[in-house]
Structures are given as structure tokens and as C-alpha cells.
Amino acid sequence: MNKNFFYTIILGMNKHILIPGFCLFFLIAAQGNAADTISTLEAKLKDAGGEEQLKIVIELTDLYTEKDLEKAFSYAKKALELVQRTQTSREAEVLNLLGKISYRRGDYTSTIDYANQAGEIARKLGDKKNDAASLFNLGMANKYLANYNQALDYFSSAQAIYKELGDEKKIVTCLNQIGLVYRRVNDFSKAIEYLVKAGEICIQSNDKNALASIYNNMGIIYFEMGNLDFAIEYYKKNLEISQDNDTPGNIGIYKMNIAEIYDRQGKYDEAIKLYKESLEIAEKVGSPKNLSNTLLSMGDHFEKRNDPRNALDYYTRALKIKEGIHESYGVIEALLGLGRIHHRLGHYPAALDFLEKTITLSKEINNPMGIRDAYFQLSAVYQETGNSPKALEYYKKYKETNDTIFNEDNARKIAEMQARFDLERKEKEISLLKKDQQIQSLKLVRQKSIVYSSIVISVLILILAFVIYTRYRLKARANKKLQEEISIRIKTEEALVKSRKLETIAILAGGISHDFNNLLAVILGNLSFIKDSDLPLDDTIVHCLDSAEKAAINAADLIRKFLAISNAKGGQPKKVILPDILKNISSFSHQFEQIRLDISIPGNLKALYGDEHQLVQLMGNLLLNAYEAAGPAGDVEGNNFDKPIGITVSAQNIMLENENPWNLQPGEYIKVSVKDRGKGIPPELMDKIFDPYFSTKQRGIQKGMGFGLAIASAIIKKHKGHIEVSSEVNQGTTVDLYIPAYND
Numbered sequence: 001m002n003k004n005f006f007y008t009i010i011l012g013m014n015k016h017i018l019i020p021g022f023c024l025f026f027l028i029a030a031q032g033n034a035a036d037t038i039s040t041l042e043a044k045l046k047d048a049g050g051e052e053q054l055k056i057v058i059e060l061t062d063l064y065t066e067k068d069l070e071k072a073f074s075y076a077k078k079a080l081e082l083v084q085r086t087q088t089s090r091e092a093e094v095l096n097l098l099g100k101i102s103y104r105r106g107d108y109t110s111t112i113d114y115a116n117q118a119g120e121i122a123r124k125l126g127d128k129k130n131d132a133a134s135l136f137n138l139g140m141a142n143k144y145l146a147n148y149n150q151a152l153d154y155f156s157s158a159q160a161i162y163k164e165l166g167d168e169k170k171i172v173t174c175l176n177q178i179g180l181v182y183r184r185v186n187d188f189s190k191a192i193e194y195l196v197k198a199g200e201i202c203i204q205s206n207d208k209n210a211l212a213s214i215y216n217n218m219g220i221i222y223f224e225m226g227n228l229d230f231a232i233e234y235y236k237k238n239l240e241i242s243q244d245n246d247t248p249g250n251i252g253i254y255k256m257n258i259a260e261i262y263d264r265q266g267k268y269d270e271a272i273k274l275y276k277e278s279l280e281i282a283e284k285v286g287s288p289k290n291l292s293n294t295l296l297s298m299g300d301h302f303e304k305r306n307d308p309r310n311a312l313d314y315y316t317r318a319l320k321i322k323e324g325i326h327e328s329y330g331v332i333e334a335l336l337g338l339g340r341i342h343h344r345l346g347h348y349p350a351a352l353d354f355l356e357k358t359i360t361l362s363k364e365i366n367n368p369m370g371i372r373d374a375y376f377q378l379s380a381v382y383q384e385t386g387n388s389p390k391a392l393e394y395y396k397k398y399k400e401t402n403d404t405i406f407n408e409d410n411a412r413k414i415a416e417m418q419a420r421f422d423l424e425r426k427e428k429e430i431s432l433l434k435k436d437q438q439i440q441s442l443k444l445v446r447q448k449s450i451v452y453s454s455i456v457i458s459v460l461i462l463i464l465a466f467v468i469y470t471r472y473r474l475k476a477r478a479n480k481k482l483q484e485e486i487s488i489r490i491k492t493e494e495a496l497v498k499s500r501k502l503e504t505i506a507i508l509a510g511g512i513s514h515d516f517n518n519l520l521a522v523i524l525g526n527l528s529f530i531k532d533s534d535l536p537l538d539d540t541i542v543h544c545l546d547s548a549e550k551a552a553i554n555a556a557d558l559i560r561k562f563l564a565i566s567n568a569k570g571g572q573p574k575k576v577i578l579p580d581i582l583k584n585i586s587s588f589s590h591q592f593e594q595i596r597l598d599i600s601i602p603g604n605l606k607a608l609y610g611d612e613h614q615l616v617q618l619m620g621n622l623l624l625n626a627y628e629a630a631g632p633a634g635d636v637e638g639n640n641f642d643k644p645i646g647i648t649v650s651a652q653n654i655m656l657e658n659e660n661p662w663n664l665q666p667g668e669y670i671k672v673s674v675k676d677r678g679k680g681i682p683p684e685l686m687d688k689i690f691d692p693y694f695s696t697k698q699r700g701i702q703k704g705m706g707f708g709l710a711i712a713s714a715i716i717k718k719h720k721g722h723i724e725v726s727s728e729v730n731q732g733t734t735v736d737l738y739i740p741a742y743n744d
Contacts, residue, residue, distance in 0.1 A: 038063055054082045054090065061097055065104070070286045073101050092122040092130035099137035103144065106288040106325025111141040132161035136174065143181055146328040146365040151181050168205055172198045184329070185366050228261055255281070256294050263301055271301060292321035292330055299337050306666070312341045332361055332370040339374070343381050344665075351381050372401040383663060399485065516555075524552050573719075575742045576608040578651055578672065581616055585623060595627050600650040607742040608670055610719045615739075618715045622674045622735050623647060625708040629678030629733060648675040653741065662722040668741040669721070675734040681727040689725055709735075 038060065045056045057079040064072035076098045083091045095118035102110040119134035121127075139154035159174035179195035201207075259274035275298050282291035299314035319334035335358040342351035355374045362370030375398035383391035527549045531542070579601060608615060626647045650673045658666045681689060690713045709725070712735075716723045719739055727733040 050086070051088070054079060054086065054088065057082060058090070058094065058097070061101075065097075065101055068285060069101060069105050073098070073105065076101055089125060089127075092118040092125070092127055092134070095121070096130055096133040096137060099134070099141075103137065103140045104287065104289070106144075106321075106327070108141040108145050108326055111137055115141070128161050128165060132158045132165070132170070135161070136170075136177075139174075139177060143177065143184070145326050146184075148181050148185055148365075152178060155181070168201055169207070172201050172207075175201075228264060256290075256297055259301075260297055263297075263304065268301070268305060272298075275301060288321050288325050289327065292318045292325070292327070292334075295321070296330065296333055296337070299334075303337065303341065308341050308344050311337065312345075315341060328361060328365045329367065332358055332365075332367060335361070336370065336373055336377070339377050343377060343384075348381055348385050352378065355381070368401055368404065372398055375401060380663075384665075395489070399489070520552055520555055524549065527552065573610050574612070576610055576612045576615055578605060578608060578670065581612070581619055582649065584616060585620055594645055595623060596646050597623075598646060598648045600648070602652065604653070605651055606653050606668060606670060609740045609742040614715045614718070618712050618737070619672075619674075621708040621712050622737075623649075625735075626674055626676035626678070626733070630676040646677065649673070650675075654738075656738075662724075662738070664722055664738065665720065665740075668743065669738045670741050672737040672739065673734055674737075675732060677732040680729040680731055680733055681725075682729055686725070686727070712737075 041056050041060050041063075045053065045060070048056050057075050061072050061075040061079060064075060076094060079094045080091070080098065083094050095114045099111045099114035099118065102108070102114060115134040115137040118137075119131055122130035122134060135154045135158035139151045139158065142148075142151040142154060155174050155178045159171055159178070162170040162174060175194045175198035179191045179193075179198065182191035182194065255274040256278040259271040259278065262268070262271035262274065275294060278294045279291070279298070282294050295314045295318035299311045299318060302308075302311040302314065315334050315337040319331065319338065322330035322334055335354045339351050339354035339358060342348075342354065355378050358370055358374040362368070362374065375394045379391045379394035379398060382388075382394060527545055530537075531545055531549075537545070579599075582597065582599060627645055630645050630647065652671050654669050654671050656664055656666055656669055660666070690709050709723075713723055716737060716739070721740060722738040724736040724738070725733065726736070
């Protein structure tokens with residue numbers, strides 16, 4: 001056998017052990033036989049004594065270990081009492097049983113205690129079998145506690161003893177666990193090395209159950225990669241080998257994994273039904289690990305269905321159990337889920353707290369995936385709370401971490417594709433070896449050699465073709481992903497520059513507005529005093545006083561616009577009807593008497609969610625801008641307009657998904673469009689249109705002051721919406737508003 005044959009296979013048994021649900025018929029029959037055996041043994045136990053009693057109790061412990069952990073633990077404790085009372089040589093065996101049950105229950109501290117006691121007794125008696133079992137239990141406990149160096153030492157020591165004893169099944173189990181530990185710390189080359197050794201032993205010994213486990217692990221890998229077709233293919237191969245060897249606990253796992261595939265396929269009703277069945281089984285069996293895994297999957301299900309309240313409940317329950325059994329990877333998954341849900345609900349302090357805990361724990365156990373995902377979520381939270389420097393800082397950290405993971409992932413996927421065909425070639429070799437044992441004729445032996453050679457050449461060609469194809473696809477995906485990330489980064493940096501500019505303007509406007517307003521109050525008061533006094537004033541002086549008063553009033557109006565930019569606070573958001581705003585808009589300016597609105601609003605338009613006064617001001621500024629752009633104020637040729645100016649206002653309901661161009665919260669929005677038929681805005685001026693005092697129109701006391709879009713931008717930002725402006729020279733300008741819809 002070629003030692004390197006399995007070298008590129010990545011195996012692992014994480015939280016998934018999937019066999020399709022249609023094998024349940026066989027499982028029911030198997031459970032019935034197990035129940036008969038348990039009933040028979042429990043009946044015999046009533047009359048048994050001495051060594052016979054101990055033997056029956058240990059058998060019942062073994063049976064209940066796969067059926068009911070609490071009953072198994074109870075019988076194991078009884079067995080320990082019998083052993084200690086009768087002083088037999090089976091004390092180490094019973095202690096190891098208690099250690100095995102304890103780590104399945106998630107009580108890893110007790111596992112370590114029982115294993116240490118068992119190992120000490122076994123070494124005194126020279127009992128190598130139970131010495132190795134105690135070392136294996138210590139390895140399992142330390143693996144789940146993320147003490148990976150200690151776990152590797154214990155599994156390696158157990159493997160050495162099993163090798164001395166010649167126990168191939170136990171050797172395979174140890175090699176698998178060593179590989180899984182290396183996979184946990186992302187050392188895939190080491191993981192492959194040990195899992196390959198396990199796979200070669202399985203093939204050489206024609207161990208079908210172990211081979212089924214390999215198929216199952218390949219299915220898990222492709223499932224986690226999102227390749228459901230390959231996952232199902234390997235699960236079917238697994239089913240061909242193992243039919244009726246499963247326990248109630250495993251049935252729950254199978255249902256949960258099938259539900260996850262249904263989730264990916266959009267079959268949500270079937271998925272939730274299986275999740276609930278899996279939850280019931282996990283609670284009945286008393287397996288905290290299976291229970292918490294199902295709760296995590298259900299939290300993910302409701303998060304995808306946009307039901308944050310249910311998702312929050314399931315993630316919280318899962319976190320409590322995962323912390324109780326000290327399962328670090330599960331804790332990280334629950335913390336990330338809670339961070340995402342609190343972010344979606346607008347609970348920003350809670351979201352930041354969960355995400356920071358995720359990073360701390362991920363660094364402790366060397367989990368780059370958890371670190372990367374937490375960085376991305378932190379960037380999104382800080383961006384939404386207006387802390388753009390922090391948002392950019394965490395986005396850069398996310399990008400650096402993701403680049404590292406992506407490079408490792410490319411190499412792993414190439415290895416997995418090669419492994420798939422290597423495994424199939426090995427199966428064909430096994431088939432040919434069996435035929436060689438059955439066929440005695442020299443002619444048939446020669447025919448077999450020809451067939452073997454053809455298969456090997458074909459498989460090699462297929463491997464080469466798939467490697468080339470995979471490399472091409474990976475390169476294309478990498479280029480596409482890089483382009484998308486560059487585009488996102490450019491948009492983030494542009495938003496950061498714009499946000500800083502607006503913040504600077506707001507600080508400047510707020511700083512001078514209040515003092516200047518006080519000065520204007522003094523000026524207006526003195527002008528009013530002079531006009532109302534008995535001093536003799538001729539017409540010229542009165543005219544000058546009126547002009548000064550009018551200018552001061554206009555200056556006060558200008559100050560109000562400054563304040564609108566610096567602090568666009570409003571009242572409590574409420575339900576606002578867009579047609580009502582348009583009906584009352586004429587009170588915003590006398591110039592609206594010259595505007596003819598062409599309104600296109602569907603009858604099923606949802607209400608807006610916001611401050612009515614600010615939304616009136618927002619629409620008033622936009623319509624006034626449109627009037628000035630399309631009417632006499634925007635006409636550079638001096639034409640006379642004796643008819644109302646036509647402006648189009650349209651609206652529609654839209655739904656924004658998680659990924660949208662403006663990083664808005666997903667949900668229902670109203671898109672309001674205001675279109676004029678003016679001169680338009682040249683492309684080179686588009687990046688300045690939101691700056692105060694910038695205008696493409698004539699300047700004057702009442703027009704062209706450049707505050708309309710600046711105020712509109714400030715208001716729409718406070719409403720957590722977005723404003724978009726498009727324009728063509730000599731064709732006109734369109735302003736699109738995205739305002740959150742009111743939900744009952």
C-alpha cells in the first residue's frame with residue numbers, strides 16, 4: 001500500500017454525525033432489541049450477587065451509555081460501590097467507564113479525576129489496557145477544555161500502549177483524535193498526517209465501520225464548505241455501509257444535520273420540525289453537548305429568518321450550556337450569534353461586549369475564524385454608531401485576518417478535491433484485490449490487471465483535470481473577492497471622509513451660531529426700539545431701518561439653517577403619511593405657489609417612520625431646490641416663467657437586504673424621488689453638492705445659498721436613511737431618499 005495515498009484527505013468529527021433519516025426503520029428495530037436486553041438484565045439483577053451482580057451492572061452501564069447517560073452514570077456509580085466492597089480487580093475498568101460517561105455529559109473535571117484514579121490503579125496492577133483507557137479519557141477531557149498540548153500527549157501515550165497490545169481499533173481511534181486536535185488548532189498538515197494513518201489501517205483491515213466514518217467525515221467537510229451535493233453523496237456512501245448501528249442520541253444528531261441542509265435549501269418548515277424533534281431527543285437522553293448544538297442551530301435558523309427575538313433566546317440558552325461544559329468553540333459560536341442579534345436590535349453596548357469576549361476567547365484557543373468574524377461585526381457596529389475611525393480600524397483587522405485564512409483555505413480545498421479521487425481509487429483497489437482472491441484462472445488475472453491499469457490511469461487523469469479546474473476556479477474566486485473588498489474599502493473610506501467633513505462643519509456651525517444669534521437679537525431689538533421711538537425720522541432713514549431689519553431677519557434665518565446642520569434633533573419618531581406632508585408643504589415657502597407637483601404615489605404606500613416636522617423641512621428644502629433649479633432662479637438665460645414650474649414626486653415601497661450599497665439596516669423602506677427639469681449638475685461638482693454654501697445657482701438673499709442639500713443630508717442621517725443624487729447636464733436632477741417604513 002502507498003503510504004501517501006490518503007495524504008491529502010482532511011477528516012474530522014466535529015459536531016456533525018449525519019446519516020439520512022430514512023434509516024430510522026432499522027434504528028427502531030435495534031432499539032427494541034436493546035430494550036429487551038436491558039429488561040432481561042434488570043430482571044436478573046434482582047436475584048444476582050457477588051461477581052455475577054457486578055458483571056450485570058457493568059453490562060447495563062455499557063448499554064445505557066448509548067441510550068440514557070443519567071441511568072448509565074447511576075449504574076456506573078453502583079458498580080464502583082460493588083467493586084470497592086468486594087475488592088475485585090475491575091476498579092480501574094469501572095473508573096474508566098465513569099470517566100467516559102462524564103465527558104459525554106460535559107463534566108470534564110470529573111473525567112480527569114476518574115481517569116487519574118483509574119490510571120494509578122492500572123499501573124500498580126500492570127493493567128495496560130485500562131492504563132491506556134485512562135490516558136485516552138484524559139485526552140478527551142483536555143481536548144474539550146482546549147488544552148491541546150496536553151491532549152496530544154495523552155492520546156499519543158494511549159496510542160503507544162494500544163500498539164504494544166496490538167489493538168488496531170483503538171489505535172485508529174487515537175490517531176483520529178490526534179488528527180482532530182491538530183485540526184482544532186488549524187495545523188492541517190499534521191491533522192492529515194495522523195488521519196491518513198488511521199484511514200490506511202481501516203482499509204488494510206477491511207474495517208467497514210471505520211471506512212463509513214471516513215465517508216461521514218468527508219460529508220461533514222463538504223457540508224461545512226457549503227457543497228451540499230458532495231455532502232449528500234458521501235452521506236449516502238456512509239449509509240450503504242452502516243445500517244442499524246445507531247443510538248437515540250445519534251438519531252437526534254442526524255435529524256439536526258438534515259435540518260441544517262434543509263435550512264441551506266430554503267425548506268424552512270421541514271427544518272424547524274426536525275430541529276424540534278432533535279431538541280426533544282437531546283433533552284430526553286440528557287446530552288448537554290447535543291442539546292447545546294441543536295440550540296445553536298436553531299438560533300442560526302431564526303437569525304436567517306429575520307426573527308431576532310427567537311434567535312436571541314436560543315443563542316442565550318446555548319451559551320449557558322456551552323459555558324457549563326467548557327466547550328470553547330461552542331462558546332465562541334454562541335457569543336458571535338448574540339453579538340450579531342444585539343447589533344440588529346440596536347443594543348450596541350451589549351453587542352460590543354459579546355464581540356470583545358469572542359475575540360478574547362478565540363485568541364486563547366487560536367481560532368482565527370472567530371477572530372475574523374468578530375472583527376467584521378465590530379466594524380459594522382462602530383460604523384452604525386458613528387465611530388468611523390474605530391469602524392475602519394476593525395475593518396482593516398478583519399481584512400488582514402481574512403487574507404491569512406483565505407490563503408490557507410485555498411490550499412485545503414485543493415487537497416480535499418485530490419483526496420476525493422484518491423479515496424475512490426483506493427476503493428477500486430480493494431474491489432480488485434477481492435476479485436483476485438476469488439479468481440484462480442490466469443486469464444482472469446490478466447484481465448484484472450488490464451482493468452486495474454485502466455482505472456489507475458483514468459483516476460490520475462481525473463485528478464489532474466480536477467486540480468487544474470480547481471486552481472482556475474479558486475483563482476477566479478480570489479480575484480472576484482479581492483475586487484469586492486477593494487470596492488467596499490473605497491466606499492468605507494469615502495464615507496469616513498464625508499462623515500469627518502460633516503462633523504467639522506457641524507462643530508463650526510454650532511460654535512458660532514449661538515453667539516451670532518445673540519448679537520442679531522441685540523441688533524433687531526435696537527432697530528425695533530428706534531422705529532417705535534418718538535424720534536423724528538425721515539423716509540430715507542425709515543427705509544434704511546427697514547432694510548437693516550429685513551437683513552437681520554434673513555441673517556437669523558441663516559443661523560437657524562446652521563443649527564439645523566449642526567444638530568438635526570427632532571421629536572419622538574412616529575407614523576408619518578407622505579401625502580399629508582405634500583399637502584402641507586405650501587406653508588414652507590410662498591414660492592411653492594409657483595410649483596406644480598406631478599405626484600405619483602401608489603395606494604399601498606407604507607407610512608414613513610420619523611419626525612414629521614423634520615420630514616416637512618426635508619421635503620420643503622428638496623422642492624425649493626428643484627424649483628430654483630428648474631424655474632427662474634435656475635435659468636441663466638433670463639427667460640420669463642408665467643406658468644407653474646413642473647416637479648415630479650414619486651414614491652414606492654422597497655425591501656433592503658443585509659447587503660445593500662449604503663450599509664443600511666435590512667428591512668422595509670420608502671423610496672421617495674424628487675425630479676426637476678433644470679440645467680442639471682456637472683459631474684465634476686457632484687462631490688461638493690452636500691457642502692454648505694455650495695450652489696450651482698445664482699446667489700442672493702433668498703436663493704442659491706447652498707443649504708438645501710446640506711440640511712436634507714443632516715435630517716436623513718438622523719433618520720438612519722440615505723440620500724442619493726443623480727443628474728445630467730440640460731436634463732435635470734433627481735434626488736432619491738431612502739426612509740425607514742413604519743411597522744405596526
